[in-house]
Amino acid sequence: MSLPIVPFSEPPYLAGLPSPYYKSTHLKWQKACRDFIQKNLLENALEWDTAELLPEHVFETFAKAGMLIPSLPAPLPVEWLKRLGIRELPGGLKVEEFDYIHTMIYCDEMARSGLAGPSGSLTTGISFGVPPILKYGNKQLQERFLPELLTGGKRTCIAITEPGAGSDVANISTTATKTPDGKFYIINGTKKWITNGIWADYSSMAVRTGSPGPGGLSMVVVPLKGYPGVSMRRLKVGGQVSAGTTFIELDDVKVPVENLIGQEGMGMKYIMTNFNHERLTIAIGATRQARVALSAAMEYVLKREAFGKTLVEQPVVRHRLAKCGAMLESQWAWVEQFVYQMTQLPKETADIELGGLTAMVKAQSGIVLDECARCAMLLFGGNGYTKSGQGELIERIYREAPGVRIPGGSEDVMLDLGVRQLVKNFKNKTKAMEGPKGSSKL
CATH class of the missing domain: 1.20.140.10 (Butyryl-CoA Dehydrogenase, subunit A, domain 3)
Structure with a gap:
């Protein structure tokens, strides 16, 4: 006979109460998530967060098991995943069956340490940095970046916020100016509070390609780690200390125009x-x-x-x-x-x-x-x-x-x-x- 659960410790559907939302596939997924995440993250989450860094093998373990994929928006990019040999997630969940309730269960289980840093250090990049390429990137852009990003071979981040433009996205000042031959963007500016940035090979970055205001914004895939003109340093913040909050400086960073996500001015x-x-x-x-x-x-x-x-x-x-x-x-x-x-x-x-x-x-x-x-x-x-x-x-x-x-x-x-x-x-x-x-x- 199982022990009674502490009040407020579980959502009602896990406390034995009926719910209209969860099908058998969701309940099976919840068990698979809890088993995997408890073993590979939660048991050491507080210790790693105190050290302000997760060991590299944790990301590799999650990537190898396909347990970074559920942080993407539902429905998942089924065609891409199958091309990469990913047909099922842990627990036997077929990628084409994955819906937003599965997303919710995954996010809920990842946060069971009570801390945002350990899970955020693993998932923030793929969760927010990959979707713009999936949704708006043309075929060549997707072919160049998605195979490594979806399998965890390379890491990415979303780079929007700047020292002078946080929630006021329309006033982003980082510029991307085309070279005279029209083949490259030259990017100059700074990005601040970029989660996962310090470990990221690439970023989906908001830049100004046109006039002031929202109509002048675009998104570009900008290489980060070790790339000429890019310098990064970690920021000490009050919480989420293990998630790799980063300050990025961009000094004449040369990026091919083929790295544009979608269309100019649609950023x-x-x-x-x-x-x-x-x-x-x-x-x-x-x-x-x-x-x-x-x-x-x-x-x-x-x-x-x-x-x-x-x-x-x-x-x-x-x-x-x-x-x-x-x-x-x-x-x-x-x-x-x-x-x-x-x-x-x-x-x-x-x-x-x-x-x-x-x-x-x-x-x-x-x-x-x-x-x-x-x-x-x-x-x-x-x-x-x-x-x-x-x-x-x-x-x-x-x-x-x-x-x-x-x-x-x-x-x-x-x-x-x-x-x-x-x-x-x-x-x-x-x-x-x-x-x-x-x-x-x-």
């Missing part, structure tokens, strides 16, 4: 649609981090005694747990509903209908994580404020909360964007219902 569109996958996966992972923090607090107050009784017997403690538990489970229900909608809507419709909501679910996940981490730290007391011992993980998760509320689109910008997009959709639908204007004469 803003490519960047914004790519953000949807990024923000949704951040929301999934952050919700699990909140779950890890809150369930650890629950486990602690069940055994910790003060004033002659366990902490959970104190009404004020139960009140804190209840408020955060309600936020956590509401957030997870929204994530599940959101991901289910992704499996039912055509991609083009989902980008329009769910684009603004994606920004909001990402913002809310950071708010929930902050509340749950704060609750856990307060209930752990001095132990939660100590960088070692039984509260070490809680102290670390608390420092990671800003890493959800700021990167991937800062919280205030996301909330505003969400409402603006909903209003835009409403106005467009209202306008479409109106008949042709004009007067009719009797």
Whole structure:
């Protein structure tokens, strides 16, 4: 007979409660994910994050097993994967059966350490750097880069943010100017807070090929590691310390024009649609981090005694747990509903209908994580404020909360964007219902 699970420690579908979303293929995938990720990542995640670096063999193990592939948007690039000999993922899941619920399960399991750094050091590059090439790159570009990137032979990253342009993507200033013969771009500028950049052979980079504003932006595959004119250094950040946050300087970097992703001037569109996958996966992972923090607090107050009784017997403690538990489970229900909608809507419709909501679910996940981490730290007391011992993980998760509320689109910008997009959709639908204007004469 299995032991009862600690309250808030698992999503309802794993706590024995019924759910309309999960088919047998999803449940089988969850077991395969948990077995593989527990053995190859989670057992040492806190130790590696403390050292601020994962051993190289961890990436190689994940790549060899095909366990980097699930970080891509669903549906997977089936034709490419089969060409590369990848027909199934661990647990026997056929690549053509993979949907966004499988993505959600994978992201949730990868975050079970409670830390974003260990999983992010493995998946951020392929998850956000490869999709622009898959979606918008022409055949020659895909043939040159995808075989090595999809199999983990080479690493990539997404390089958008700059010292002077974070959430304000339209004001990116890194320039890509064509040589007189039109054969190369000469790239100059800086990129900052680029996750995985320090290990990346390539980047899908936002550059300015035209006039100021969004219409002048393009995306280019720019070589990084060891490439002439590129210098990189790791940045020390408050959380996600093992994910390789990087500052990149580009000094007359010469790149073939064939490295252009899609068309010149379409970069803003490519960047914004790519953000949807990024923000949704951040929301999934952050919700699990909140779950890890809150369930650890629950486990602690069940055994910790003060004033002659366990902490959970104190009404004020139960009140804190209840408020955060309600936020956590509401957030997870929204994530599940959101991901289910992704499996039912055509991609083009989902980008329009769910684009603004994606920004909001990402913002809310950071708010929930902050509340749950704060609750856990307060209930752990001095132990939660100590960088070692039984509260070490809680102290670390608390420092990671800003890493959800700021990167991937800062919280205030996301909330505003969400409402603006909903209003835009409403106005467009209202306008479409109106008949042709004009007067009719009797």
